[in-house]
Amino acid sequence: MARGDVLITPDELDGVLADVDVLDVRWRLGEPAGAGRERYREAHLPGARFLDLEAVLTRHGEPIEGRHPLPDADTLARGLGELGVDGSRPVVVYDEAGSFAASRAWWVLRWAGLDVRVLDGGIGAWAAQNRPLTSGDTEVEAVLLTLTTGQLPTIEADDAAGFDGTLMDARAPERYRGETEPIDPVAGHIPGAANVPVSDFFTADGRLPDPERLAQLLDRPGPLAAYCGSGVSAAQIVLAGASIDRPIALFPGSWSAWSSDPARPIATGDERA
Structure with missing residues (x-):
């Protein structure tokens, strides 16, 4: 897999806009319910439908199970079918610079076998080139969709314990070290995990860093797996790995699942780079 298999530029999307299903996945952790949809209604790419994370x-x-466990196949198929996605056309997902929602959408849809790419730089990159935006809701006819999930690698908590390779914790360093925990019940990290902050996997304008930089970030021994707070932001690291043909398994439950189990050990401080 290469960069062009997981990302699409505004120039490339503009040329195929009528031939793909475009989904707006704007979402931010902790914002009021419906805030992303309201931003979508204010301005979105022509033809885009809002995909509620x-x-x-x-x-x-x-x-x-964590704060954002994976959907079952029927729920996912129904939700996408209501947006007119029937699997016959490529899908493009986008969000905003610095968000992880599009990478989560990319991961879930790929896990379900769909052909999907992320708009590199999101709506900001599109608008920066003075490309058209529209407002309101895009009306489409619902379709029937059947999906088979499980088409990307995952690990569970038992696999994360003593992972044979490099288990990457995508959260901010202070959360990894256990100095603060604003969301989950316990501070710290999974013993043996390396802190690889997801913030390193965005450029200043919200695009994915170049392949050379990604190769440096992911130059780590053994098989790779990633987790974060609840399996959303870590999907950005999986996407980055896919763009340079470096497979990375996702721990969907992530820290929110691990820390909810009192039987699981907790580590604090720095372990390894």
Whole structure:
């Protein structure tokens, strides 16, 4: 897999806009429900439909499953089908600079076998080139869609314990070290994990860094796996790996699942670079 298999530039998208399904996945952790949809209604790419991360790209179960466990195939298929996605055309997803929602959408849709790419730099990169935007909701006819999930590698908590390779913690260094934890029940990290902050996987304008920089960031021994707070931002690291043909497994439950299980050990401080 190469960069062009996971990303699309504004120039490239402009040339195929009528031939792809475009999904706006704007979402920010901690913002009021519906805020992303309101930004979508104010301005979005022509033909784009709003994909609700909380309603379609996750489900809400027991705390031990994490804050954003993966959706079941039927829920995902129904949510995408309501947006007119039938799997016959490529899908392009986008969000805003510095967000992780599009990478989560990319991961979930690839996991379900769909052909999907992320708009590099999101809506900001599109608008910066004075390309057209529209407002309101895009009306489409619902379609039937059948999906088979499990088409990208994942690990579970038992796999993360003593992972044979490099387990990457994508959260901010202070959360990794256990100095603060604003969301989950316990501070710290999975023993043996290396801190690889997801912030390193964005340029200043929200694009993915160049392949040489990504190769440096991911120059780590053994098989790779990634986790974050709840399996959203770590998808950006998986996407980065895919862009340079470096497979990375995702721990969907991530720290929110691990820290909800009192039987799991907790590490603090710095372990290894």
